[in-house]
Amino acid sequence: MKNWIDHKYINKNTIEGRIYQQNLAMSVLKKGNTMIIAPTAMGKTVIAALISAERLKNYENSKILILAPSKPLTLQHEKSFKKFLNTSVTSITGNNKPADRKELWKENRVICATPQTVESDIISREYDFKDVSLIVFDECHHAVGSYSYVYLAQKYIQQAKDQLVLGLTASPGWEEKKIKEVSHNIYINNVIIKSEDDPDVAPYFNQVQTKWIKVKLTxxxxxxxxxxxxxxxxxxxxxxxxxxxxxxxxxxxxxxxxxxxxxxxxxxxxxxxxxxxxxxxxxxxxxxxxxxxxxxxxxxxxxxxxxxxxxxxxxxxxxxxxxxxxxxxxxxxxxxxxxxxRGIDHPKMKRLMELIQQILDENNQNKIIVFSQFRDTTKSIHEHCEKNDIKSIRFYGQASRDNDKGLSQKKQIEVIDKFKNDEYNVLISTSVAEEGIDIPAVDYVILYEPVPSEIRMIQRKGRTGRKHQGEMYILMTKGTLDESYYWASQRKERAMKNNIYNAYNKNNISLDNYVANNEEVQSYNINTDPDNAEVTIYVDYREKNSNMMRELDKINCEIKVKSMGVGDYQITDDIIIERKTVEDFSKSITDKRLYQQAKELTTNCRKPLMIIEGENIYHTFLHPNAIRGALASIALDFRIPIIQTQSETDTAFLLKRIALREQDKDNKKPVSIRTQTKPVTLPEQQLFITESLPGIGPVSAKSLLKHFKTVKNMINASKNELKEVEGIGEKTATNIIDVTQREFRDE
The missing domain is CATH 1.20.1320.20 (hef helicase domain)
Known part of the structure; x- marks a missing residue:
């Protein structure tokens, strides 16, 4: 009989009382910001749920934020936490509108979300972290460089009243430097490592045997x-x-x-x-x-x-x-x-089909995941499975490539559900299934090729051995890159274990001397600009995923994301700014985009500006004279000033300085955002005016102008005269009359 956890915020009979999970949860609650490094099948989500329940009990009206690097994983967490926790749980992803996300945040106590979405909302000030008593960074090894986890950890430490950070990962990487970087970036001061060999874990953990199959090139x-x-x-x-x-x-x-x-x-x-x-x-x-x-x-x-x-x-x-x-x-x-x-293929393909058939012949209920790095290869494997009457299904990312349409988030969930419900025995996947996705008990994992990454090898191995002993097969071609990759991953995995297990204490790693202290965190938000006044900067929606948003937020800028027809940033009615990295500047010369964008800037505002960002404008594939010619053309032919900045941070400070100089704080008036480019030629201007009428698109606008000859004739036309034009019905004609002939009232 199972021993179930009994807690105010845990649904009855949903979490089994495993001593090692309870001890881990208690350790985090006692010692503070913690990273848990444990194999995929050890129940890190359950540990997070136990900690969440206790934080909800101890901090009334507080919230829990669970961050995951992908939408499918976020939705999976929502499902798990709804099952485990006796409180309101929701998910927030890019699929939700900003206004809806704000409402979901307000109404729920546990929020599962993608980091990029939360970052966008925090920068736009839709909500803050003040009442978040626990933030969970799932797959926390992503917290390096400019990944959103790094920024969100900084904002959390700045804003939250009752702070607790939990990082979860199966592997933080093989380099000691990487482990410390991740710990530093999410403010970890305690690391706990659990392995399948630990005495308190062993009874719950099934060993996974690794076997490799070698083939020769034909x-x-x-x-x-x-x-x-x-x-x-x-x-x-x-x-x-x-x-x-x-x-x-x-x-x-x-x-x-x-x-x-x-x-x-x-x-x-x-x-x-x-x-x-x-x-x-x-x-x-x-x-x-x-x-x-x-x-x-x-x-x-x-x-x-x-x-x-x-x-x-x-x-x-x-x-x-x-x-x-x-x-x-x-x-x-x-x-x-x-x-x-002629149907000749790589010898691995034939051996793979034999192996799958052998596994299914032993038990036709066996579940298998086949991993391959390349989507084209998953397609070939699937085709071979179909030829051999093996029930298989492909699982890959959302991006479309050539004739291979990406799997939407909804389709990805459908694929996993079909695999769970035994409609298919074999799941053929790219790296998408390596990380966190809730794939049901799998008997066998087959790697079509080794990968030179210890993190990915560990994640793939963790897909089996959850309910009983599992097996992982690795296919290798002798004397090729396969062997090099395999030994590289083995070397890195050994190095990672040495760094984690031997360089520090076995169970608890103290990082007190390395992690950022409170002074460091506060210094992050010190505004080095002499004038700390807040300014408003309008940002085109296409820039919302760039690091510029967080750089502007750091220096006290109010950011308003809009769909802009011209430029990337707007400061006033007159000032529109096109920002280009050095690389993008070169590409836009090659594909002729640069001159079209310059033309649109000069047409649509009185004070256009171009910022070129990067340390060396000539550090590209283009000849320096091509760069010089483009710079001369922008400055002389289009009369657009060019300012070069060193980095995103430098660009952000420049934008703020321009805003401080140009925005009138005493007489603040709304900025007219250029949502589309101004028409240049007379026909374009006539069509522009006509298309602005209710119910009129490009086709109807042309029909109206051809019929009435001038805009004046059209505006003076009666309803019946308007209805004579093809495509103009009673409702559209009435709306045009209302707009053009009714008296204006400023309500």
Missing amino acids: PELKEIKDLLAETLKIRLKTLKKLGIIDSIAKPSKREILVEQKRLQQKIASSNNPKKEYFTGISILTEVINIMHSQELLETQSIKTLNNYFNKLEKKKTKASKSLKNDYKFNKAVMLTRKYVD
Whole structure:
């Protein structure tokens, strides 16, 4: 008979009384801000629920915020916390309108949310963290760099009255530096580690056996491999002759990218860069393309490689054209297509089908997850499963690619439900299923290829062994990148365990000397601007996910997100600002966007401004003279001032300084936001006026102007005359008459 937890805020018979979970919860409540590192199947969500219940009891009217890095995981948490907790629970994601999110926040005590959504609302001041007595960062290893977790942790420490931070992860990373960075960023001062080997955990934990299956490349694939190797060797020799690399021994992709960046810096720092630098960058791009082709050939399916070749053919870059004209590379492409037509595939595919069939023959109720890094490969696996009458379904992200439409959030949930309800035995997934998603008890995990990441390997392994002993199979191709990746992940996992388990005390890691103290937290909001007055800055909705929003918030700017037809930021009626990073500036020169945007800025406001953000404007793929020509054109032809800033922080301070200078605080008046560009030509202006009438779109506007010839004739027309125009009915005609002929009353 199970021992159930009895608590005011926990629903009866929903949480089993496991001693290790209760001890972990008590430790967090006693010691404060804590990170728990534990395998996926150990019930970290249950621990969070136990802590939440106690905080709700101890702090009346307080709220609990559960943050998760994806929408499906957020909705999963909502479902779990509704099951566990006896209080109001909701979820907040980008699918909810801002006004609705504000209401949901107000009405509920437990909020499960995506960090980007909460960040946007906190910056817009829809609500704050004042009454949040516990904030949970699920998959807290994301709390690095500019990820939203970092900003939200800072705001929480600033605003909350009764603070408690809980970070949850299966693996924070293999580097000691990364573990400390995550701890510092979410203000952790205590780390608790639990493993399946701990005596109090072992009775509840099933061991997972790892087995690897090695295959050899077939003669057909070896032929393609040799052709790609020869193609690569020729380019490496050329790079050595140019003095760009020292050796033709096969470099890593990372090393090639470093060399590419180095050449770009040389171009940027020279007034008249050598032609060899541009040639070198193009050849390095070819090398990257060849190396990626090799990776797909060695580790994926022949169809995945063929799809990549097709994408490469469509590109019109110098590098892709050079590869198209290369005899050996072309032969590799032709052979790939030939083998696809003949049904020849990677030997891993055949072995995978045999393994799945073997597992299902043993028990046709067995559940299997097959992981692959590439969506194209999941498609190939699914097709092979269908040929072999294996009930399988694909699970991948929301982004659409070529002819493969992304899975919406709703569809993702449907896929998992179908898998749960035994409609399918095999779930074929990309990395989307690695992290947190509530996938039911799985008997087997199969990795189509190893991944050189200890975090991802641990997460994938954690998908099995939840209800009984599980097994994980890893498919590897001998003498290829597969083996390199496998040993890399093993090395990193060992390093991570050494850093976590050995560098600190076994159960409790103290980070008191490292974590930010209260003084550090307060200094985050010190305004270095001499004038601390609040200003209002209007931001285009397309900029809302950029770091600029949080940078402006830090320096006491009121941010209003609007849909703007022109520019990225607006300060007054007259001042509209286009912000470009150095990289975007270069791209907009290439695709001619720059001059169209400049034209729109000058047409729509009296004081346009362009900000170019980045340390070196010439540090791009373009020749410096192309950059100089564009700068001259913007300044002289369009008469737009250009200001260069060093970073997002620098840009934010500049925007505030402009606002302080230009906004009239004593006589504050609403700013007229440019929601669309002003029409330039006479016909455009006539259509613009006509389309502003109720019920009139572009087609009806043209019909009206063609019929009445002038705007004046149209406005003076009677209802019956308006109805003579095709597409104008009784209701539309009445509305036009009301707008154009009724007396104005300022209500």
